[in-house]
Amino acid sequence: MRLTLRIWRQSTKDDGRLVDYRLDDVSEDMSFLEVLDVLNEELILAGDEPVAFDHDCREGICGMCGMMINGVAHGPERATTACQLHMRHFADGATITVEPWRAKPFPVVRDLVVDRSALDRIIEAGGYISAPTGSAPDAHAVAVPKPDADTAFESAACIGCGACVAACPNGSGMLFTAAKITHLGVLPQGQPERDSRVLDMVRAHDDLGFGGCTNTGECTAVCPKGVPLDSIGRLNRDLLRASLRPRR
Amino acid sequence: MHSAKGFYTVGEPIIDEKSPAGPIETRWDRRRFGAKLVNPANKRKLTVIVVGTGLAGGSAAATLGELGYNVKSFCYQDSPRRAHSIAAQGGINAAKNYRNDGDSVYRLFYDTVKGGDFRARESNVYRLAQISVEIIDQCVAQGVPFAREYGGLLDTRSFGGAQVSRTFYARGQTGQQLLLGAYQALARQIAAGRVEMHPRTEMLDLIVVDGRARGIVVRDLVTGGVSTHFADAVVLATGGYGNAFYLSTNAKGCNTTAIWRAHRRGALMANPCYTQIHPTCIPVSGEHQSKLTLMSESLRNDGRVWVPKQGGDSRAANDIPEGERDYYLERTYPSFGNLVPRDIASRAAKHVCDEGRGVGPGGLGVYLDFADAIRRLGRAAVEAKYGNLFEMYQRITGEAPYEVPMRIYPAVHYTMGGLWVDYDLRSTVPGLFVIGEANFSDHGANRLGASALMQGLADGYFVLPNTIGDYLADGPFETVDSAHPEVTAAVSEVVDRITALLLVNGDRTVDSFHRELGHIMWEHCGMERTEEGLRKALKLIPALREEFWRRVKVPGGGEGLNQSLEKAGRVADFFELAELMCVDALHRKESCGGHFRAESQSPDGEALRDDAEFSYVAAWEYAQPPVLHREQLTFEHVEPTQRSYK
Ligand SMILES: Cc1cc2nc3c(=O)[nH]c(=O)nc-3n(C[C@H](O)[C@H](O)[C@H](O)COP(=O)(O)OP(=O)(O)OC[C@H]3O[C@@H](n4cnc5c(N)ncnc54)[C@H](O)[C@@H]3O)c2cc1C
Ligand code: FES
Numbered sequence: 001m002r003l004t005l006r007i008w009r010q011s012t013k014d015d016g017r018l019v020d021y022r023l024d025d026v027s028e029d030m031s032f033l034e035v036l037d038v039l040n041e042e043l044i045l046a047g048d049e050p051v052a053f054d055h056d057c058r059e060g061i062c063g064m065c066g067m068m069i070n071g072v073a074h075g076p077e078r079a080t081t082a083c084q085l086h087m088r089h090f091a092d093g094a095t096i097t098v099e100p101w102r103a104k105p106f107p108v109v110r111d112l113v114v115d116r117s118a119l120d121r122i123i124e125a126g127g128y129i130s131a132p133t134g135s136a137p138d139a140h141a142v143a144v145p146k147p148d149a150d151t152a153f154e155s156a157a158c159i160g161c162g163a164c165v166a167a168c169p170n171g172s173g174m175l176f177t178a179a180k181i182t183h184l185g186v187l188p189q190g191q192p193e194r195d196s197r198v199l200d201m202v203r204a205h206d207d208l209g210f211g212g213c214t215n216t217g218e219c220t221a222v223c224p225k226g227v228p229l230d231s232i233g234r235l236n237r238d239l240l241r242a243s244l245r246p247r248r
Numbered sequence: 249m250h251s252a253k254g255f256y257t258v259g260e261p262i263i264d265e266k267s268p269a270g271p272i273e274t275r276w277d278r279r280r281f282g283a284k285l286v287n288p289a290n291k292r293k294l295t296v297i298v299v300g301t302g303l304a305g306g307s308a309a310a311t312l313g314e315l316g317y318n319v320k321s322f323c324y325q326d327s328p329r330r331a332h333s334i335a336a337q338g339g340i341n342a343a344k345n346y347r348n349d350g351d352s353v354y355r356l357f358y359d360t361v362k363g364g365d366f367r368a369r370e371s372n373v374y375r376l377a378q379i380s381v382e383i384i385d386q387c388v389a390q391g392v393p394f395a396r397e398y399g400g401l402l403d404t405r406s407f408g409g410a411q412v413s414r415t416f417y418a419r420g421q422t423g424q425q426l427l428l429g430a431y432q433a434l435a436r437q438i439a440a441g442r443v444e445m446h447p448r449t450e451m452l453d454l455i456v457v458d459g460r461a462r463g464i465v466v467r468d469l470v471t472g473g474v475s476t477h478f479a480d481a482v483v484l485a486t487g488g489y490g491n492a493f494y495l496s497t498n499a500k501g502c503n504t505t506a507i508w509r510a511h512r513r514g515a516l517m518a519n520p521c522y523t524q525i526h527p528t529c530i531p532v533s534g535e536h537q538s539k540l541t542l543m544s545e546s547l548r549n550d551g552r553v554w555v556p557k558q559g560g561d562s563r564a565a566n567d568i569p570e571g572e573r574d575y576y577l578e579r580t581y582p583s584f585g586n587l588v589p590r591d592i593a594s595r596a597a598k599h600v601c602d603e604g605r606g607v608g609p610g611g612l613g614v615y616l617d618f619a620d621a622i623r624r625l626g627r628a629a630v631e632a633k634y635g636n637l638f639e640m641y642q643r644i645t646g647e648a649p650y651e652v653p654m655r656i657y658p659a660v661h662y663t664m665g666g667l668w669v670d671y672d673l674r675s676t677v678p679g680l681f682v683i684g685e686a687n688f689s690d691h692g693a694n695r696l697g698a699s700a701l702m703q704g705l706a707d708g709y710f711v712l713p714n715t716i717g718d719y720l721a722d723g724p725f726e727t728v729d730s731a732h733p734e735v736t737a738a739v740s741e742v743v744d745r746i747t748a749l750l751l752v753n754g755d756r757t758v759d760s761f762h763r764e765l766g767h768i769m770w771e772h773c774g775m776e777r778t779e780e781g782l783r784k785a786l787k788l789i790p791a792l793r794e795e796f797w798r799r800v801k802v803p804g805g806g807e808g809l810n811q812s813l814e815k816a817g818r819v820a821d822f823f824e825l826a827e828l829m830c831v832d833a834l835h836r837k838e839s840c841g842g843h844f845r846a847e848s849q850s851p852d853g854e855a856l857r858d859d860a861e862f863s864y865v866a867a868w869e870y871a872q873p874p875v876l877h878r879e880q881l882t883f884e885h886v887e888p889t890q891r892s893y894k
Contacts, residue, residue: 011808012808027533027534027536028646029533029534029536029645029646030534030536031538031644033538034536034537034538037536037538037759038536041757041759041760043803044757044801044803044812045755045757045801047803048803049803049804050803050811050812052809052811054326055500056325056330056332056499056500056501057330057332057334057335057499057500058499058500058538058539058541059335059539059541061334061335061421061424062325062330062332062334062335062499063327063329063330063334064325064326064330080643084640084643084644086643086644086646088646109470109809110808110809113809115326115470116326116327117326117327117447119327120327120328120329120435120445120447123329123431123432123435124435124436124438124439125439127432127435128390128432128433128435128436129389129390129391129432130436131386131389131390131391131433132311132314133307133310133311133314133386133433133709133710133713134382134386134710135389136382136385136386136388136389137385137389138385139344139384139385139387139388139402140346140401140402143396143399143400143401144396144400145400146396146397146398146400149393149394149395149396149400152391152393153393153418153419153425156393156418156425156428157421157424159334159424160327160329160330183391183393184391187391187393189388189389189390189391190391
């Protein structure tokens, strides 16, 4: 395949711009990141700076990769991260635009690399169950109804890539936050901290500069793990419940 | 007979002084009782560095924080949640015996020692089996959403040829869910101010002052700044080094730098040649290939492995009639068939491909066929069991396993070797502890499926937090002066090396060297090793390394994010490690577990151990040439036998 990649290039010294690169020998078995690898090899040998992009597992699970491909977070395939996107989904001769996540809480570090540490801050605000090592009862002490376990799992599958934020017109991190609220909030182990968790995480979310949720649903549409939109509904219910009760 | 002499010298034997003797059931209790305790008020004055935030490092940092130590945690990814443990699919073993199917701590212990082909320490493995039970409790308390049955209790499955059902799992994402549990515990300690987190920070050297590990030299991957961190003890939890082979199932950033640098500073490296090659991975599709994807082992429960009987058969799989197919595993191993252990399945695939009967691009693949299973169980049932795996396969290859057989080929997956540690998980450098895949401790020459997650969490949640106190009880140690000659030397070595890499400005990329190193390792130190091949590799590797330092091209500068520079440093260390892996493989003339020496096989082609000669851990000291220290292994509980799966 022949392709033109129109890639966002930005260093600490400039405001960034799109640059076109031609590739003449792309195999349709390549993953999208492998195409960037090939381009980078060429750039290095030509004495240019390679394109910086984040990646690690290349299996769609670590959440490290992430870029806007033709304006869509992670590209055209549903439920697929950029690293799992293969070139057979593109037409020969296509021009593909590649840009970093764009959201206020995610400053660009270089080229396609952004700083997503705001997501860690949200978890630190309360996205856990306090269970210090050694304090646990037997795992079978509490049975968890299978439907609850399944709901928890569905949300726990979030890989923290930030696509939801990048796709949201408001730059909201609500799907990410709601995924953790749902995961922990439906489990019996998560009940004691349920109120404080939602209050603290939502406050952190807002303080970090993420936008508000207006239910556009763009987030779920691009989520590589299909975290459902109704988790946000659950977050809102939990938030209301927690705000109405005296904080203990 | 040839010998490996000249490639190494032999030093004093080494022993593990920390494991108590006597009844194996109470060794861990007695060790904990014998270990010194740190007064709670003193913990606040003690600092521990933990490098790595995978299952091992994440759980250790969180637990040490809970105990009241000051913890500094490091990882190279942008968030601790992305450590490579996240990719583990299958599950985690624990001797809960919830199924009442005859499992016990003793059975898990026995299976692990035997599975490791009698090259692991009994004391360590017994403790691992004991702790396995607590791990599941701990993870459930954190909210890890393990698979459950309709009654609400935990589901288990059997895995990796075990005859009991002891593997706990969370769909195909067990590693992810366990890691998020540890990450969240870590996040809680970060918020509490007990752990100081340094993401996008790479450890480039260990600082040893007055014989004790006292800190690390790191590079901030965003600013490029090189700096030091000091502590009373250093814990390495930096994972495995499978990427020495370039292509593996590991994440792209997995590296040996942390443990290799520690090795150069005096920590012995144990059994570096023990590598696990997983039989069911998606084959290489071309030169551009950047990593290999594992397909869960569970597929072998229903898939049948075959190749054409005739070499060079270019027909499509479905056009090859039944009579012209060779179901070689079923033929050679009638009682275990497609379920033989990983090492055997991998080697058998290599053999048929070497005979020219492999399928797919380059002839490096075998079929894993579900046609029979679909006929027998129906498509819906097969989809329910393997749907997500089939989808993943189709995503990568563009082929639907419901219609055409999958193509699979073995790939490097896990490294059993690592830094030598005693029962306390302490290396030969006082104050340096090593946990998780980075150490060599529990799996001998072959790891059983679902046991790495167990080991990482056992080390991090339960073993290290108990044993590190014995060392720290003598602290806090004198404050390290950053002008100390050992410190300035370590920093300038790191800076000089970065400068040297940038200055070469040659005409080959880092990746091209890494790929070539990988080819050499795969060819000569992979599934089957021979004296001749290893000797050849020991000529090729130093020559390539020399060429690397002459011709590599690393663009950009030392400041700011420079991913080529990061890779260059890692590959430079892989070169050195790869050579030691080959020396280790050359010296171990027996076959055992994942280490198959073609010269040492039974008449029917099985791995042949030599217990009289090689029942030891090979612990290597850094020197030119390396020095071998043997730790003799004794088996009081499990009698070594030759494995047979016929
Ligand atoms: C695809 C795949 C599937 C697997 N499936 C299973 C399974 O089903 N069951 C099972 O038991 N095992 C499985 N394994 C094995 C298991 O996942 C690993 O052995 C285990 O997770 C390793 O954990 P760890 O904590 O030791 O290291 P890792 O999780 O690899 O973590 C390493 C950490 O060290 C950091 N690090 C590394 N080098 C540096 C450096 N120089 N400076 C700073 N930080 C550094 C990294 O950032 C990371 O945080 C699988 C492995 C793979 C590859
Ligand atoms: S690189 Fe890990 S999800 Fe893409």
